[in-house]
Amino acid sequence: MKISENWLREWVNPQASTQQIAERLVMGGLELEVEPAVAELASKVVVGRIVSIAPHPNADKLRVCQVDAGHAGMPTIVCGAANARAGLLAPVALPGAKLPGGIEIKVGELRGVESQGMLCSAKELGLAEKSEGLMELDNDARPGMPIEQYLDLKDQILHLELTPNRGDCLSVQGLAREIAALYGLQLTRPRIKPAVVVRESRFAVEIENLGDTANFAGRVIEGLNPKARTPDWMRERLRRSGIRAIHPLVDITNYVMIELGQPMHAYDADKLKGTVRARRAKAGERVTLLNDAEIELTPTDLVIADDNGPLGLAGAMGGAASAVSGTTTRVFFESACFNALAVAGVGRRHRLSSDALYRFERGVDPELQRAALERASELAIQICGGEAGPITHSGRTQPELIQVGLRQARLNQLLGHDIPAREVEALLARLGIGVVQTEVGAWRAKVPSWRPDLRIEPDLIEEVARLYGYDRIPAKAYAARLPVSRPSETQRSVTRVKDLLVARGWQEIVTLAFAEQKLQQALAPEVQPIPLDNPLADTHAYMRGTLWSGLVSAWLHNRARQIPRVRLFESGVVFSEENGQVVERSRLAGLAAGPVASRQWGQAARPVDFYDIKSDVEALLASSAGECRFEAATHPALHPGQTAKVLLDGAAAGWIGRVHPRVAKTLDLPEQPIVFDLDWSLLGRAPMPRLQALSEFPSSRRDLSLKVPVAVSAQALCDAVRDSAGAELQRVNVFDVYRGTELGVHDKSVSLELIFQDASRTLTVEEVDSFVAEISKQLQEKLGAAIRV
Structure with missing residues (x-):
């Protein structure tokens, strides 16, 4: 996520440099980098107004413009942009100006007409990767005003890489709240002026399952100017946040999302019918999204729908059929809080990614919906005109109150450092966490709605450590009791x-x-x-x-x-x-x-x-x-x-x-x-170790060469030998298998090694011979084996 430093300082302005703020945030657990708003600032580029425009005498695609650049005389500039017209305000690079990329502007002659500067596009100023035509400025731009001053280009961008648990920092408000807590400052919140309800136009909103959608609010604004243009200040703030300006109403929803952290969606109210619902999709339903991809929905997908069917994927992307356009005069703003689990996986399932989905998957403040709706209404009326209807709402009136116990003894034990109780309370208060002392050295903490990641005692301890400062916790050598591992003897590693x-x-x-x-x-x-x-x-x-x-x-x-x-x-x-x-x-x-x-x-x-x-x-x-x-x-x-x-x-x-x-x-x-x-x-199983005495008496070995049918396996012979012999047989091994023409195609020769031994005495030759004879007899009866001579 990218946030403008200048925008951020409107909310909280610590007496510290950009780099110092960045280092403080990093030490507070937020990974980020700082980059300039513009890689290379242009010099001697001012706001200019095209006073008159005439065809070029020697070139069909060029025109000769008289430009008011805010000083005595009006330079003549030859321009080939299709959108050049009388009255247009655009950046003007005067002779001597240097543009990004090392381009230097000089007085020159184009097809026999002298050109005393250049009218610029956003790309030529390094503000866009590509652009079509001149960069059009608002009507309140004053000719002669330096462009870096008008667009406030002397700015730094904080590029954050947040962990999934810090969704509360995915906005100017959230990051300002974090900086205010780290520096111990008060937050300066812009005052949101509630819209005056003039119209009665509304759409009823419903929630099918409160487990999927905690809050769902909406408002209709009528009488919008379809030719309204997104103002330059909003375009520029969106650009620095990595978002391209599309349409005033869409830009307003994106602006509110970046400013407050609440994703919103704008529907063309004339394209809606009946009640607007947050529900699960039905099998076989389909919807075409804003990216023109038509997807088949599954019952696991959460959608926004009206009486005609699905309007879009809830928390991910709206549908093309209900999108606002250049003819929209009535808009329905949607502001909802979807459960992170309800929208999780929809991006992977349908191969989608959006700024809204990125935030909903990490958790959105369930108390933010009405404030965001009022902010969007205020901006819409300011930019596009129109009159507001009443807010319709469905869902919980109050979010679930989360309370977590905290013990000072446990805090000091985990941190390895004693932090005074008063300081613990003060640090938590900076984060909006109210604490009530339940007993000496113990508190009950009330977690604010925007911090869904704080649910257990170690979460609060981590917050105290972050604000206290990891660098203030001294390094110590700790004695730890490490019990000796006792692996089971019946388990193999x-x-x-x-x-x-x-x-x-x-x-x-x-x-x-x-x-x-x-x-x-x-x-x-x-x-x-x-x-x-x-x-x-x-x-x-x-x-x-x-x-x-x-x-x-x-x-x-x-x-x-x-x-x-x-x-x-x-x-x-x-x-x-x-x-x-x-x-x-x-x-x-x-x-x-x-x-x-x-x-x-x-x-x-x-x-x-x-x-x-x-x-x-x-x-x-x-x-x-x-x-x-x-x-x-x-x-x-x-x-x-x-x-x-x-x-x-x-x-x-x-x-x-x-x-x-x-x-x-x-x-x-x-x-x-x-x-x-x-x-x-x-x-992984192992036998229990057992002690067994070694025999002091010698063993006796006998070899048996047996002629057996081919179908008889060596394992069957060994099993039959063990069944036939007594306890004196210690081991039986196969040491040779032979097939030859003299044995025929149906027989084979298998040679066995038999080891006999007794633990109490030496076996006699006669005893061993009797064992072998009994084994031979059993093998002949059971397996048809014959002794080979």
Whole structure:
């Protein structure tokens, strides 16, 4: 937001320079920059009046003007502007004048006629980026008056970047109130003269829901002069506020918004019918806005409507059908207070932005509507003439009174500095906060209507600190009691899990929680995609349903930069829609592609395979609670022959596998990487540590080579071995799998390593042989396994 310093000093005028005021505001928590009203002031430019005008004898598009520049004699100036006419008041650059951009005006000859200066446009004076024709001035401008004096160009602009909670400072009144509080000064409020009600013309106003609209007021003014022009002083103040002059009535509403902080709207009263209402839109309703965009409204949109239908989006933008124009003689001014939540999101939903919406989303004073309406009426009658009707109003007569408790002990504790009670009361009074002492060292504070951000005790403490001055609070060394963290032994730290993966050669990445629709549907077709209302780009149009989308994008980015071998993992949240609700789940996922190891002399190059990544996942799950198992399964995004479901104590914990060839073709992937995806809610559990004595006696090892049907998995063999053996079996490992022509196409060979050990004695050979014999017998009966000789 931009505000003129000269305008601001009409409300409050501290004895301080512009830079000092800016520094004080910054120390008070408002971020701003100071810039000149005009980048470069012109010299020797005065107000001039065209006394007479005649065609140029040698050029059809040029005319010869006699100009009254306020001194003896009338310079002759050749001009080609289309709006040049007798009686027009415009800026005149006299010989010797210097315009922005280094242009120097001299006496010259144009097509045989001497020109003794130049009539100027707003662009030539640095007051506009573009302009058509001469800059027209008001009739009260005095010829010969320096233009910087007439337009008050010696000014500075305060360019504020406010945080969302300080909507009260989005006006001259609000910022002046803040400066007055910081300097301890009284505010000089311009007196608003209520309009004399002459006409009975009115429109009834209604509010459908007080939760959406706290106040809604309006007034009709009739007999307006349609040829009225926005005065120069208002045009210039609007320009310095970053607003372009459009139409006197529109300019008045913008002026009141900048001055008081109340957004308003002007309707052509002849285009309204019946009662004007603030209500929610109905499904299927449409409206064409002032920017000529036709939008379809939804029941979440708050609109202003009459008996014919919607007139515009409440708090955002009016409609084209009811807009004022050059023929408007009756206007209906609307002044309302819309709830911030009721209008929040409408800009993103319909891709709109406006000064009014910017303010309503941050909160508007619910007591300001009538005062703003009277101010707009006063300006309209002053500029356009006309007679006012009565104000019609709907909503709360009194805003909700907010009271917040404040304790001096708590204030001193949070600030680390003792501030006397009298000073606390005085500082809060500067902000319009009335305090009543409830007990010694405690107050009940009444928050003014223009400060919706003050709702809890720390808010008031912050206000006291701002006005007291952060620089006055001494820096101290404080002793803090920091209790030692006691993490649960049954929970695994995500940091430890990440460290384990890093130690095994993986690299962590962090990606955006958004995904491209094509990528999302290919990698997680079972997840209902959640579209974003206002995506950053087409490639980030949906909330991610799987971490694989970010991993695949990062892998392709690295591969395109000649990094063929990648091991990437990410921990984060994925999103899905279930029963109309968005559900978030924490996952840990990884992607591996390229060779299994970097190129070296001691190992032949080979691409990474399923079992390489399976070993990393097993290591990851080794210290988790529960037994880890891998079962062959199918996943729509993974290769049907190289996919396994990960189970922890029988519960589904995730997936591991190679990307499906169909998915690789759809996404145009250069190869099929290996991916895994694990549920962090299960992965984060750890078993309770238990002590177990180490056996002092030696173990015994036996190897079994078994011929089994191809359909029998190694996991089934290991499970059958454990079921058949007693407590003496400590470990069973698969150390070889073989297929060959001598075994046929229906059988395979699996070699198992069996480790037996007893904690109380050394097992005999006969005992171990009997264990192996029993295991062999059970394997033959259950799985059809035969010992290979």
